[in-house]
Amino acid sequence: MTAEILSFETGRPAEVHDGEPSLVVDVEGYEGPLDLLLTLARQQKVDLAKISILALADQYLIFIEAARKIRLELAADYLVMAAWLAFLKSRLLLPEPATPDGPSAEEMATALANRLRRLEAIREAANRLMNRPQLRRDIFPRGNPEQIAEIRHPRFTATLFDLLTAYAAQRQQRVLANVHLVKRTVWSLSEARASLERLIGIAEEWSCLDDYLLSYVVDPSQKATVFASSFAAALELVREGEMELNQKEAFAPLYFRKRPPQASGAMPAPGLSVE
Amino acid sequence: MASLAEKRMDDAEDRPVEAGTEVAARPEELRLLEALLFASDEPIDQAALAKRMPDGVDIKAALAQLQAEYAPRGVNLVRVANKWTFRTAGDLSWLMTRESTETRRLSRAAIEVLAIIAYHQPVTRAEIEEIRGVITSKGTLDVLLETGWIRPRGRRKTPGRPLTFGTTEAFLSQFSLEALGDLPGLEELRGTGLLDSRLPSAFSVPTPSDDTTLRDDEDPLDDGDTLELLLAPAAEPEGGGGG
Amino acid sequence: MASLAEKRMDDAEDRPVEAGTEVAARPEELRLLEALLFASDEPIDQAALAKRMPDGVDIKAALAQLQAEYAPRGVNLVRVANKWTFRTAGDLSWLMTRESTETRRLSRAAIEVLAIIAYHQPVTRAEIEEIRGVITSKGTLDVLLETGWIRPRGRRKTPGRPLTFGTTEAFLSQFSLEALGDLPGLEELRGTGLLDSRLPSAFSVPTPSDDTTLRDDEDPLDDGDTLELLLAPAAEPEGGGGG
Numbered sequence: 001m002t003a004e005i006l007s008f009e010t011g012r013p014a015e016v017h018d019g020e021p022s023l024v025v026d027v028e029g030y031e032g033p034l035d036l037l038l039t040l041a042r043q044q045k046v047d048l049a050k051i052s053i054l055a056l057a058d059q060y061l062i063f064i065e066a067a068r069k070i071r072l073e074l075a076a077d078y079l080v081m082a083a084w085l086a087f088l089k090s091r092l093l094l095p096e097p098a099t100p101d102g103p104s105a106e107e108m109a110t111a112l113a114n115r116l117r118r119l120e121a122i123r124e125a126a127n128r129l130m131n132r133p134q135l136r137r138d139i140f141p142r143g144n145p146e147q148i149a150e151i152r153h154p155r156f157t158a159t160l161f162d163l164l165t166a167y168a169a170q171r172q173q174r175v176l177a178n179v180h181l182v183k184r185t186v187w188s189l190s191e192a193r194a195s196l197e198r199l200i201g202i203a204e205e206w207s208c209l210d211d212y213l214l215s216y217v218v219d220p221s222q223k224a225t226v227f228a229s230s231f232a233a234a235l236e237l238v239r240e241g242e243m244e245l246n247q248k249e250a251f252a253p254l255y256f257r258k259r260p261p262q263a264s265g266a267m268p269a270p271g272l273s274v275e
Numbered sequence: 276m277a278s279l280a281e282k283r284m285d286d287a288e289d290r291p292v293e294a295g296t297e298v299a300a301r302p303e304e305l306r307l308l309e310a311l312l313f314a315s316d317e318p319i320d321q322a323a324l325a326k327r328m329p330d331g332v333d334i335k336a337a338l339a340q341l342q343a344e345y346a347p348r349g350v351n352l353v354r355v356a357n358k359w360t361f362r363t364a365g366d367l368s369w370l371m372t373r374e375s376t377e378t379r380r381l382s383r384a385a386i387e388v389l390a391i392i393a394y395h396q397p398v399t400r401a402e403i404e405e406i407r408g409v410i411t412s413k414g415t416l417d418v419l420l421e422t423g424w425i426r427p428r429g430r431r432k433t434p435g436r437p438l439t440f441g442t443t444e445a446f447l448s449q450f451s452l453e454a455l456g457d458l459p460g461l462e463e464l465r466g467t468g469l470l471d472s473r474l475p476s477a478f479s480v481p482t483p484s485d486d487t488t489l490r491d492d493e494d495p496l497d498d499g500d501t502l503e504l505l506l507a508p509a510a511e512p513e514g515g516g517g518g
Numbered sequence: 519m520a521s522l523a524e525k526r527m528d529d530a531e532d533r534p535v536e537a538g539t540e541v542a543a544r545p546e547e548l549r550l551l552e553a554l555l556f557a558s559d560e561p562i563d564q565a566a567l568a569k570r571m572p573d574g575v576d577i578k579a580a581l582a583q584l585q586a587e588y589a590p591r592g593v594n595l596v597r598v599a600n601k602w603t604f605r606t607a608g609d610l611s612w613l614m615t616r617e618s619t620e621t622r623r624l625s626r627a628a629i630e631v632l633a634i635i636a637y638h639q640p641v642t643r644a645e646i647e648e649i650r651g652v653i654t655s656k657g658t659l660d661v662l663l664e665t666g667w668i669r670p671r672g673r674r675k676t677p678g679r680p681l682t683f684g685t686t687e688a689f690l691s692q693f694s695l696e697a698l699g700d701l702p703g704l705e706e707l708r709g710t711g712l713l714d715s716r717l718p719s720a721f722s723v724p725t726p727s728d729d730t731t732l733r734d735d736e737d738p739l740d741d742g743d744t745l746e747l748l749l750a751p752a753a754e755p756e757g758g759g760g761g
């Protein structure tokens with residue numbers, strides 16, 4: 001009996017290792033109970049449509065028995081199928097009940113036969129598919145394809161808003177920057193005073209303010225602002241008694257000197273005395 | 276002939292100037308077409324070819340003529356996935372084997388699953404398992420996805436929203452199929468009714484289709500779907516744990 | 519081996535059965551050669567071909583014949599560095615290019631320069647830099663010239679004869695302006711809030727004009743002026759080296 005079961009090993013279509021010993025009930029090699037059933041069915045060498053499900057069930061049950069005898073671990077799937085086939089077998093052997101509920105034993109047998117046919121059909125299809133000429137196995141594409149060069153033409157985008165924003169922002173920025181520079185060229189009163197204070201620290205004798213200023217201020221464009229601030233600062237210093245100013249006539253050069261400690265009015269000024 | 280050609284070879288680095296007389300009258304569009312198709316290792320569809328060709332050329336007729344011209348040659352013009360490409364002739368595979376990089380050897384299980392997906396698509400893992408009567412291991416689907424021949428298409432509108440699988444254009448290209456309708460034995464399978472009796476009537480799919488538009492009973496894949504997640508057994512409760 | 523291949527061919531429906539009669543007598547070695555050369559990922563020399571081909575084939579003669587056959591075709595068999603390969607016919611190289619347009623946004627610097635050219639034209643690079651307070655890179659002007667929105671108008675009659683730039687008709691059409699005078703002036707810019715209303719009274723925005731007739735202080739471009747020369751920094755000493 002065992003020998004008979006194992007004889008279909010050789011009939012298996014694929015993936016049975018050739019070197020395996022012949023007297024092994026090899027459940028491992030089957031892709032589940034349906035695969036096993038299909039292999040058993042092939043042994044009947046008849047059209048699956050006409051297969052004896054009864055005989056098939058017997059063969060399956062014998063196979064499972066043999067496997068259990070040699071204590072093979074059987075997946076639950078195989079045992080479930082065995083139980084179901086045993087049930088089907090008993091149904092097939094017994095007369096049909098008068099009022100059948102659910103499918104008849106014949107219908108169940110046909111359904112099983114159909115499942116086997118379907119599996120066999122898809123296997124046949126798979127075989128034919130794999131036997132088609134396959135890419136890079138039988139037929140080959142161009143091995144050294146030529147690249148299609150892409151010539152890109154840029155299309156630039158910009159909106160009028162972008163343009164105007166950019167223009168306004170730049171112009172504005174520059175104008176603000178100019179205002180800043182102008183500020184720096186203006187001599188503030190405090191700047192002028194600080195400069196004058198430095199100057200009068202030197203000038204014990206009457207000195208010409210213009211000369212000092214001109215030598216001090218390099219940039220001629222700053223002349224006006226320097227003079228204005230310096231004059232204002234000078235008046236302030238005179239008022240505070242820090243210095244004396246002298247001018248011969250309107251628009252004449254201004255003379256100044258550090259005020260001597262006790263010389264209030266002691267030394268006559270060359271011209272108009274400011275006090 | 277040989278001596279003439281030899282002379283040409285000697286002085287012409289690029290190509291001889293004058294043409295063989297028998298093809299002198301060959302239409303220019305055939306030259307353009309063969310240049311375009313030869314240059315690419317990817318199949319090109321007719322519309323793309325037409326875009327590159329001068330106006331007024333009957334592309335279809337020119338392709339047919341080119342195909343006939345190349346039919347007896349070592350390189351054939353074939354149509355795969357409804358696109359055109361040059362491939363070496365099938366009968367020369369014995370010559371080309373050395374060209375072949377290690378070809379993928381699919382397991383028997385993987386081949387079966389691939390065939391079921393091809394012939395029954397769109398199909399869920401549970402449906403594949405029903406046909407095979409056995410759990411599909413994640414590894415089997417992984418291997419098939421890695422080939423690029425199958426892809427998850429969407430999710431079936433049934434409880435658990437199982438993934439549906441289908442084949443790709445690379446599948447057609449791999450097996451030199453113009454379309455799924457050219458699957459070998461498809462007619463016989465349809466004739467036996469084995470393709471459509473399997474599924475509940477609501478999902479009756481008489482012909483496989485790799486049309487990218489989803490069926491009525493399919494939902495698109497979710498944004499978060501990644502292959503890792505897709506293949507996790509949990510996504511298909513009816514699939515059970517991988518055997 | 520051959521029978522297997524034949525069987526495969528039988529179920530491959532994509533190959534027309536009939537062959538052109540005029541090539542029926544074509545030697546088999548030409549088929550083999552063309553398949554090998556087609557599938558190879560690099561040019562092959564004669565010795566390597568001979569190794570792959572059946573014994574007794576006159577490879578040199580066969581190559582010569584194949585070369586002659588393909589000479590009038592869109593694909594030629596060429597010899598490169600003593601190795602053989604198929605290549606697109608030289609006169610069809612135009613087929614191997616594809617033109618495409620890509621949309622690019624102008625850089626901020628380019629827009630700024632463009633705006634100044636638009637309002638202050640004809641304007642030299644040095645003047646642009648004076649207004650912007652930064653050096654204008656050659657790349658920025660290159661891009662603007664590429665847009666076709668600006669053009670060199672002439673050369674300013676000052677030492678160094680710097681180029682003057684102006685806008686083009688394409689500029690008007692890009693910004694949907696009927697004429698350059700439609701560019702908003704000071705009051706309009708203030709009105710839209712783009713310009714601060716507290717700007718000093720001396721602040722002015724020029725009334726732009728793209729009149730093509732040269733100004734009194736402009737010379738026409740020299741005959742030898744090409745864009746390459748025009749943009750070379752040396753042409754405008756006051757521009758300084760591009761920052």
